[in-house]
Amino acid sequence: MATLRLDALSKTYPNGFTALHGVDLAIDDGELIVVVGPSGCGKSTLLRMLAGLESISGGELAIDGRRVNDLEPAERDIAMVFQNYALYPHMSVADNMGYALKNRGVPKAARRRKVEKTARLIGLEDLLDRRPRQLSGGQRQRVAMGRAIVREPKVFLFDEPLSNLDAKLRVQMRIEIRRLQKRLGVTAVYVTHDQVEAMTLADRLVVMNGGRIEQVGTPMHLYERPASRFVAGFIGSPAMNFLDARLDGDGLTLPCGARLALPSEPERVADGEAVCLGVRPEHLAVVSEGGAGDGVLSVRVELVEPLGADTLVHARLDGQDDLVVARIDGIQPVAEGDSLILRPDTDRLHLFDPDSGQRLDDLEPECQHSTSPA
Numbered sequence: 251m252a253t254l255r256l257d258a259l260s261k262t263y264p265n266g267f268t269a270l271h272g273v274d275l276a277i278d279d280g281e282l283i284v285v286v287g288p289s290g291c292g293k294s295t296l297l298r299m300l301a302g303l304e305s306i307s308g309g310e311l312a313i314d315g316r317r318v319n320d321l322e323p324a325e326r327d328i329a330m331v332f333q334n335y336a337l338y339p340h341m342s343v344a345d346n347m348g349y350a351l352k353n354r355g356v357p358k359a360a361r362r363r364k365v366e367k368t369a370r371l372i373g374l375e376d377l378l379d380r381r382p383r384q385l386s387g388g389q390r391q392r393v394a395m396g397r398a399i400v401r402e403p404k405v406f407l408f409d410e411p412l413s414n415l416d417a418k419l420r421v422q423m424r425i426e427i428r429r430l431q432k433r434l435g436v437t438a439v440y441v442t443h444d445q446v447e448a449m450t451l452a453d454r455l456v457v458m459n460g461g462r463i464e465q466v467g468t469p470m471h472l473y474e475r476p477a478s479r480f481v482a483g484f485i486g487s488p489a490m491n492f493l494d495a496r497l498d499g500d501g502l503t504l505p506c507g508a509r510l511a512l513p514s515e516p517e518r519v520a521d522g523e524a525v526c527l528g529v530r531p532e533h534l535a536v537v538s539e540g541g542a543g544d545g546v547l548s549v550r551v552e553l554v555e556p557l558g559a560d561t562l563v564h565a566r567l568d569g570q571d572d573l574v575v576a577r578i579d580g581i582q583p584v585a586e587g588d589s590l591i592l593r594p595d596t597d598r599l600h601l602f603d604p605d606s607g608q609r610l611d612d613l614e615p616e617c618q619h620s621t622s623p624a
């Protein structure tokens with residue numbers, strides 16, 4: 251059980267490239283933090299710095315209030331679960347799981363007891379005598395988890411632990427990791443590329459971009475109040491639609507001639523000013539009638555993707571190059587070339603500065619720290 255504090259943490263590699271530019275983050279005891287961001291944004295660098303596998307160039311890292319910048323990995327009481335499992339091929343499951351305890355000089359009988367207890371916790375009790383090559387991918391991942399749990403570390407670090415598993419197993423393991431992490435009450439930092447994994451696992455999500463934190467908050471907070479266009483485009487699938495618009499009294503005018511009423515006038519935009527309008531695909535509904543100026547968008551369908559539970563409709567705004575995606579409930583009788591009228595839910599529009607990308611409408615203070623529910 252531990253808290254983590256990152257204070258202006260930065261990393262410059264020996265070749266002079268700065269991969270992290272002063273990251274601040276406070277992680278609560280027992281919290282599961284998921285770090286997401288595009289390739290190269292510094293997620294692995296950050297995780298490796300927490301683990302002690304990468305030196306810290308500037309700032310401070312504290313575990314339970316104690317500075318650990320210069321401690322060796324073994325001294326930090328942190329366990330890392332890797333994407334490639336990193337199991338010893340010549341050792342049995344039991345020996346893989348008990349290896350760290352052996353190194354610590356824990357006597358054989360005590361080691362066996364701990365390994366067996368952990369194996370029961372994660373459903374490996376019948377596989378303890380097998381070698382890693384005699385296991386499925388999911389079972390190997392379980393051993394890697396077991397090896398981390400046995401050590402009873404203060405902090406778990408996960409580096410894309412499920413990316414080698416098939417879709418069904420990923421879902422199972424995701425649920426299991428969440429259950430185990432909460433049951434053990436251990437603080438965890440989890441890096442992933444997978445949107446759904448990030449949204450479903452995280453107590454709080456950290457969105458990174460170019461070596462900086464763009465926003466920190468609960469998954470729902472980031473979905474509903476993204477602080478920037480970058481976060482808005484990164485959280486949610488399919489991604490949010492972005493359209494040029496101009497503030498026009500109590501509403502917005504789009505280049506296609508559509509006019510959308512706004513629930514309240516954004517404080518930080520002057521009348522007539524250009525804005526970037528964000529609309530999530532699930533907040534566009536197909537309606538049977540309406541015209542320009544009526545709070546609706548006239549579009550022509552370019553592609554229909556039926557997903558079963560819902561249908562993705564890719565369409566072009568009339569007379570414009572802009573493409574929008576609408577996510578419509580159920581299987582829809584819509585075909586390529588059809589003309590449709592889409593009504594955006596005006597209570598759920600997002601406005602961003604077209605230059606800086608920052609959110610314009612009633613921005614809430616960033617949720618850097620929360621006592622989010624388990």
Ligand code: ATP
Pocket residue numbers: 263264265267268269287288289290291292293294295296
């Ligand atoms: P991915 O999602 O692709 O794994 P990431 O977000 O984990 O990416 P990092 O691996 O942390 O990104 O890399 C961040 C940046 O630092 C990248 O631009 C990368 O090229 C650079 N980088 C990583 N390791 C080194 C190194 N040893 N020397 C110099 N630059 C490095």
